[in-house]
Amino acid sequence: MFFKEYLILAIILFFLGIIGILLNRKNIIIMLMSIEIILLSITFLFIIYSVYLDDLIGQVFSLYILTVAAAESAIALAILVAYYRLRGSIAVRYLNVMKG
Amino acid sequence: MYFSIILLPLLGSFIAGLFGRFIGSKGAQFITTSFIGLAFIFSSIAFYEVALSNSPCYLTLFTWIDSGMLEISWSFMFDTLSVVMLVVVTSISFLVHLYSIEYMETDPHIPRFMSYLSIFTFFMLILVTADNFVQLFVGWEGVGLASYLLINFWFTRLQANKSAMKALIVNRIGDFSLSLGMFTIFYVFKSLDFATVFALSSNFFNSTIYFLTFEVDALTIISILLFIGAVGKSAQIGLHTWLPDAMEGPTPVSALIHAATMVTAGVFLIIRCSPLFEYAPFSLILITFVGSITAFFAASVGLVQNDLKRVIAYSTCSQLGYMVFACGLSNYSVGMFHLFNHAFFKALLFLSAGAVIHAMNDEQDMRKMGGLISVIPITYAMILIGSLSLMGFPFLTGFYSKDVILEVAYAKFTIEGTFAHWLGSISAFFTSFYSFRLIYLTFLNNPQSNLTTFKKAHEPVFFMLIPLFVLGFGSIFIGYLTRDMFIGLGTNFWGNSIFISQINLNLIDSEFIPYYIKLIPVGLSLVGASLAIILYNFFANIILNFKLSSVGLALYSFLSKKWYFDKIYNEFIVQKAFDFGYNISFKIIDRGLIEVIGPFGITNTILNFTKRFSQLQSGFVYHYAFVIFISLTFLIFFYGFWSVIISFVNVKLLFLFILTLLVISFK
Numbered sequence: 001m002f003f004k005e006y007l008i009l010a011i012i013l014f015f016l017g018i019i020g021i022l023l024n025r026k027n028i029i030i031m032l033m034s035i036e037i038i039l040l041s042i043t044f045l046f047i048i049y050s051v052y053l054d055d056l057i058g059q060v061f062s063l064y065i066l067t068v069a070a071a072e073s074a075i076a077l078a079i080l081v082a083y084y085r086l087r088g089s090i091a092v093r094y095l096n097v098m099k100g
Numbered sequence: 101m102y103f104s105i106i107l108l109p110l111l112g113s114f115i116a117g118l119f120g121r122f123i124g125s126k127g128a129q130f131i132t133t134s135f136i137g138l139a140f141i142f143s144s145i146a147f148y149e150v151a152l153s154n155s156p157c158y159l160t161l162f163t164w165i166d167s168g169m170l171e172i173s174w175s176f177m178f179d180t181l182s183v184v185m186l187v188v189v190t191s192i193s194f195l196v197h198l199y200s201i202e203y204m205e206t207d208p209h210i211p212r213f214m215s216y217l218s219i220f221t222f223f224m225l226i227l228v229t230a231d232n233f234v235q236l237f238v239g240w241e242g243v244g245l246a247s248y249l250l251i252n253f254w255f256t257r258l259q260a261n262k263s264a265m266k267a268l269i270v271n272r273i274g275d276f277s278l279s280l281g282m283f284t285i286f287y288v289f290k291s292l293d294f295a296t297v298f299a300l301s302s303n304f305f306n307s308t309i310y311f312l313t314f315e316v317d318a319l320t321i322i323s324i325l326l327f328i329g330a331v332g333k334s335a336q337i338g339l340h341t342w343l344p345d346a347m348e349g350p351t352p353v354s355a356l357i358h359a360a361t362m363v364t365a366g367v368f369l370i371i372r373c374s375p376l377f378e379y380a381p382f383s384l385i386l387i388t389f390v391g392s393i394t395a396f397f398a399a400s401v402g403l404v405q406n407d408l409k410r411v412i413a414y415s416t417c418s419q420l421g422y423m424v425f426a427c428g429l430s431n432y433s434v435g436m437f438h439l440f441n442h443a444f445f446k447a448l449l450f451l452s453a454g455a456v457i458h459a460m461n462d463e464q465d466m467r468k469m470g471g472l473i474s475v476i477p478i479t480y481a482m483i484l485i486g487s488l489s490l491m492g493f494p495f496l497t498g499f500y501s502k503d504v505i506l507e508v509a510y511a512k513f514t515i516e517g518t519f520a521h522w523l524g525s526i527s528a529f530f531t532s533f534y535s536f537r538l539i540y541l542t543f544l545n546n547p548q549s550n551l552t553t554f555k556k557a558h559e560p561v562f563f564m565l566i567p568l569f570v571l572g573f574g575s576i577f578i579g580y581l582t583r584d585m586f587i588g589l590g591t592n593f594w595g596n597s598i599f600i601s602q603i604n605l606n607l608i609d610s611e612f613i614p615y616y617i618k619l620i621p622v623g624l625s626l627v628g629a630s631l632a633i634i635l636y637n638f639f640a641n642i643i644l645n646f647k648l649s650s651v652g653l654a655l656y657s658f659l660s661k662k663w664y665f666d667k668i669y670n671e672f673i674v675q676k677a678f679d680f681g682y683n684i685s686f687k688i689i690d691r692g693l694i695e696v697i698g699p700f701g702i703t704n705t706i707l708n709f710t711k712r713f714s715q716l717q718s719g720f721v722y723h724y725a726f727v728i729f730i731s732l733t734f735l736i737f738f739y740g741f742w743s744v745i746i747s748f749v750n751v752k753l754l755f756l757f758i759l760t761l762l763v764i765s766f767k
């Protein structure tokens with residue numbers, strides 16, 4: 001078992017996702033993908049621990065997360081399409097209408 | 101019954117003041133006047149029981165202030181001094197109420213006027229029946245308030261507004277000093293009850309206290325502070341400026357408040373506190389000097405006044421000086437006797453002057469009168485009686501008290517006694533001079549008013565005449581009737597209400613002074629009166645020429661400008677106070693410091709802070725994500741390592757540190 005390696009992989013994936021959100025200034029789709037990566041890394045962690053602890057609940061929960069992630073990306077894509085129709089662009093740097 | 105003496109005027113005032121709209125002018129006049137009349141009847145009974153039958157009494161209602169050692173109750177004391185004042189106040193007040201019915205009949209605000217008069221009477225009764233200093237102070241302030249309201253009764257007149265404010269503000273100096281005196285009394289005696297303080301006063305003879313870091317004699321500083329209070333209320337020199345200006349009020353008010361009752365409150369205070377003053381020889385000397393200078397000053401200013409009421413006002417001021425220096429010479433009973441007599445003849449003078457003003461269609465300038473003797477002879481007779489009584493014409497009321505005052509002053513054989521005697525004698529000369537100048541200019545001179553006014557002039561009808569007759573009777577006979585009771589040799593009339601130490605007792609000595617000394621005041625009075633008539637009748641040119649000569653002009657201006665007291669006060673005190681009030685306390689402190697630190701400062705800081713804070717919300721998702729990430733990292737760090745961190749840092753300091761970082765980061 002490469003438990004430690006799997007764990008590091010999941011964490012790297014997680015931070016990759018976060019850095020993707022923080023540093024990305026161009027494209028909103030990349031942001032969505034980053035969120036997906038974060039969710040997947042968490043799912044992956046659940047599964048790893050599920051196997052490690054021999055507890056099925058983790059795997060069941062990962063299925064839930066997948067479902068939620070699918071729903072979330074569907075909603076996000078819908079918003080994105082609506083946004084594109086409205087503004088004619090999907091760049092994140094123009095996404096600052098709601099500022100103080 | 102005793103309590104109803106005090107409550108009836110209050111009740112009358114409330115009814116007239118609050119329900120005047122429903123009971124109307126007539127109702128208000130009837131209710132207030134009859135209530136005061138009842139109070140007068142009860143006071144007379146009280147006078148019989150307390151003063152004549154020698155049975156003082158106390159009425160204690162309930163505790164008012166109970167705080168540590170300070171225990172003050174609403175309590176009324178009826179001793180001889182109180183009931184004499186009760187009789188004076190209620191009788192004059194009743195007559196003035198009666199007089200006002202006719203005098204104010206065309207005024208649209210009669211219920212208010214009657215209500216003010218009654219509330220004044222109520223406060224005056226509180227003052228004279230108080231049995232502790234705090235309650236006396238309530239009455240003291242109350243009469244000041246009533247005086248303000250009544251001077252300002254015709255509130256649309258600017259001059260009345262100014263005079264009323266002047267009266268209140270000048271009195272405030274005296275009131276402040278009186279309250280300081282009360283504090284000092286409490287500090288020394290640990291009590292404010294008259295009975296306690298006066299019984300203990302001999303124990304504190306020659307004891308010292310620290311006052312403003314100076315070590316001073318306790319009783320001297322107390323009595324001087326009380327005396328400054330009396331100076332304010334009784335219009336002694338220095339704080340007298342409000343009294344002549346107070347003549348802007350209606351004439352019945354001048355008669356009641358500014359001649360007979362309220363202005364004598366200061367003298368009453370001195371007499372009431374005689375056990376304190378007797379053990380403070382220095383303040384007695386001070387009182388004598390102040391009183392005699394006031395008597396002289398006011399009489400000399402009265403010589404050249406042209407306003408009918410102002411002449412009488414300065415005369416009041418001068419007579420108050422007599423009362424005060426009589427008290428300073430330790431002859432409190434004589435001072436009280438003069439107060440009692442003065443109330444009658446001065447009220448008579450004011451009320452008759454009111455009748456003249458009424459007859460002359462509200463003209464007060466004596467130079468525009470003249471010849472009224474043929475038109476209003478009864479008023480003339482009354483003013484003549486009042487003036488003769490005032491100048492101490494033999495066997496009239498004023499004679500008995502004024503001459504005794506001058507005699508005891510001479511019989512003191514001290515510097516201050518002789519000083520007071522001579523100033524008092526010269527003032528007696530001045531008094532008779534200005535009294536007869538007033539009579540000559542108003543009644544005997546050729547008519548100077550316009551024809552319509554002169555033709556319309558008429559005697560008062562009924563309600564104004566009754567008080568005049570009663571007071572005229574009083575001005576003739578009261579002194580003769582009550583002399584032995586008040587100041588007769590060995591009279592036990594005063595009981596314990598007046599204390600005179602044996603060293604200062606000199607009423608007997610005054611019987612053995614040379615005969616010609618006793619004749620001086622009467623002689624000077626008669627000479628003054630004749631001189632006034634002769635000069636104004638036959639030698640008017642001489643007076644005119646004297647006024648126009650350089651010396652005469654300087655003297656005349658000096659006197660008619662009231663010794664420049666008002667000018668000096670206005671230029672060196674009032675103007676400075678205004679400047680300070682506007683430039684420093686208003687512009688720098690109120691609108692400057694406090695607003696910058698207070699309202700404006702706080703709102704500006706908060707606005708700036710919120711502006712900077714709201715800039716955090718940039719609208720960029722990755723900024724929010726960054727903040728969330730950083731915060732989460734810190735949270736997890738602190739959550740995980742709290743047990744390690746806590747042993748190194750102080751939580752409160754950490755909180756402050758984070759806050760400081762936050763604030764600095766916004767700069």
